[in-house]
Amino acid sequence: MLNDTQKKYLRELTQLNGIAGQENEVARYLKNEFDTRRLTYVTDNLGSIFALKKSKMTNPFKVMVAGHMDEVGLIVIEILEHGLIKGHAVGGLNTLALTSQRVLLRTKSGSYIQGTIDATPPHLLKDTEQKVPEVKNLLFDFGFSSKQDALDAGVYIGAMMVVWGPFVELNGGRRLMSKAFDNRYGLALGLDLLDELNDVELPFDLYIGGTVQEEVGLRGATTAAHMISPDVAIVLDCSPARDSSGDKTQWGQLGGGVLLRYIDGSMIAYKPFLDFQASCALEAGVKSQYFDSPGGTDAGAIHRNKDGVLTLTHCICARSIHTNSSIIDVEDYSAAKKTLLLMLQKCDRSLIDTLMVARR
């Protein structure tokens, strides 16, 4: 089970809103957490932010632990004369899960207004009408009766809209439901690690933080990796579970532990490094599970930085990702944390040298 601080990070971070390109509320939260810990931080020109826990060793190497700050959502692209609004998806939204959902829109002043996505009742749906809506046909209703109404309330073209998804503990706290576990999981775990490592001396400079614009193509990871120029990178992200049917042969089982993501659309994990991750999970006494995905993570950009970076993903899975009701298992979070702590404690120059030599 999670402690109150871990739950607080997950609750507060998932309830912040930040689609790609508009992650400033999330970045501000992290900056505040870094300030509280008296840690310096670095930022790139796109908005990614990383705390720096400096090593006392001379000539330390650099480890980057990154989670993306952005979530999937929408922006306003048109305000219609009768007050309804059209939107454009930012990131891969599950459109089957959209109509009739409650939506929050961030106005010009930064405050939020509530609305919904218009849904046609079933008895008015013609047989020929498409059942899977396209985002361009959705109408966002915030109760305005005219375009002027909307403008007066601070709606503007480009305003952020997110589907509302409160944080709820399920089954006595064993599972959690919220929007944006993809990827506030990674940011919460990053803060949790900073707490754990507060008094620990490491042989490397540790950068822990958040990237921008992962959901639209690993853009912040590209610039953040260039800024930090890490020797080793661990990417924290939340991947789709495939266990809802009850099929135990499918990869991505909730409660199955941290994901050993050996291949995805953006990176092939380096086997000796993946074996190290698996052995740390074993030694920590927690579950791990192999995983693949046609999608990608920030690792896809970071491992290609400069002349290449030793990079691994360190993900957990969630059901219903890219919707407002994703579900994670708290034991997976704990498994990921314990494994990563051990990996960082064992990470030294000789491990990196061994891994690098084995690659040649």
Ligand SMILES: [Zn+2]
């Ligand atoms: Zn993600």
